[in-house]
Amino acid sequence: xxxxxxxxxxxxxxxxxxxxxxxxxxxxxxxxxxxxxxxxxxxxxxxxxxxxxxxxxxxxxxxxxxxxxxxxxxxxxxxxxxxxxxxxxxxxxxxxxxxxxxxxxxxxxxxxxxxxxxxxxxxxxxxxxxxxxxxxxxxxxxxxxxxxxxxxxxxxxxxxxxxxxxxxxxxxxxxxxxxxxxxxxxxxxxxxxxxxxxxxxxxxxxxxxxxxxxxxxxxxxxxxxxxxxxxxxxxxxxxxxxxxxxxxxxxxxxxxxxxxxxxxxxx
Numbered sequence: 001x002x003x004x005x006x007x008x009x010x011x012x013x014x015x016x017x018x019x020x021x022x023x024x025x026x027x028x029x030x031x032x033x034x035x036x037x038x039x040x041x042x043x044x045x046x047x048x049x050x051x052x053x054x055x056x057x058x059x060x061x062x063x064x065x066x067x068x069x070x071x072x073x074x075x076x077x078x079x080x081x082x083x084x085x086x087x088x089x090x091x092x093x094x095x096x097x098x099x100x101x102x103x104x105x106x107x108x109x110x111x112x113x114x115x116x117x118x119x120x121x122x123x124x125x126x127x128x129x130x131x132x133x134x135x136x137x138x139x140x141x142x143x144x145x146x147x148x149x150x151x152x153x154x155x156x157x158x159x160x161x162x163x164x165x166x167x168x169x170x171x172x173x174x175x176x177x178x179x180x181x182x183x184x185x186x187x188x189x190x191x192x193x194x195x196x197x198x199x200x201x202x203x204x205x206x207x208x209x210x211x212x213x214x215x216x217x218x219x220x221x222x223x224x225x226x227x228x229x230x231x232x233x234x235x236x237x238x239x240x241x242x243x244x245x246x247x248x249x250x251x252x253x254x255x256x257x258x259x260x261x262x263x264x265x266x267x
Contacts, residue, residue, distance in 0.1 A: 027050060028049075028052070028240060028261060029138050030140050031048060032048075032236070033046045034047075036142070036236075037145055038144060040095055040096065040146055041094075043092050044093045044144060046071075046083065047059065047090050050062070050067070064088065068106070069107065070106070074102040074153040074154065075099075076098065076099025076153065077097075077099070083103070099145075100146075100168070101145075102155055103141065103144060104157070105139070106137075110135065111126075111133060112135075112136060113131075113132070115130055116131070134247075134253065139258075140260075141155070142262070143167060143262065151166075158182060159180075159241055159258040161179075161241055162181060164179055170231065170266060171266065172232065172234040173231070175228050177227075178192070178227055179224070179226050180227070182243055186221075186224050188225060189220060190241060190243060192218065192221065192229070192241060193215040194217050194239045195215045195238055196216055197238070198235070199233070235265070241262075244258070
């Protein structure tokens with residue numbers, strides 16, 4: 001497999017495939033490896049999940065051709081390896097050395113404007129009566145641990161979740177301290193949402209507002225970008241981060257929305 005550098009702005013493709021109406025931009029993307037704890041020599045199959053819900057199967061809505069740009073893995077030591085694509089929504093990675101891997105796949109960024117006729121692809125300069133405009137940048141991540149413990153690998157994407165404990169050995173009921181970073185700096189006040197595959201909210205819970213899967217827990221990062229997540233259930237967990245910044249130049253669009261998801265398994 002060839003080496004590659006990972007640049008979100010350089011990915012080309014069709015984020016327009018999200019445009020199924022105004023709610024479409026509330027979709028999430030995530031990764032669903034068939035094995036978060038492979039051994040050296042194993043080949044991991046990695047599917048891309050997409051949609052509003054995070055069911056027990058970890059698959060919700062179909063992934064269409066062009067929705068995912070380059071997909072790669074950050075190997076132990078920081079090297080990058082492009083994943084082998086085997087289907088529209090499936091990749092594979094041969095584990096060639098022990099340690100922690102971070103698998104990364106991104107959707108191509110694009111501008112979307114809310115107009116009187118609904119959501120359309122393009123910026124303020126493309127439509128005469130834009131109500132609001134947003135650029136969406138969405139990245140899915142998954143942690144793999146080959147051969148036991150090791151620090152979680154990191155990539156150079158703008159919005160990041162950094163585990164501050166050994167994620168590979170964390171068990172049900174454990175507390176995971178994390179730090180949220182944006183463009184290399186701690187992000188205070190970041191909203192962190194987490195859930196596990198198949199989670200169902202209790203009957204007495206308030207109805208879930210908006211779009212997206214019900215979340216098992218939510219937290220807000222402190223002044224140092226830190227927070228703690230208590231992982232009360234075993235299984236496949238998904239952490240979702242979002243962050244907005246003003247778009248420049250303002251006459252083109254209003255804001256840039258970053259979404260980063262992180263998948264891992266708790267035994």
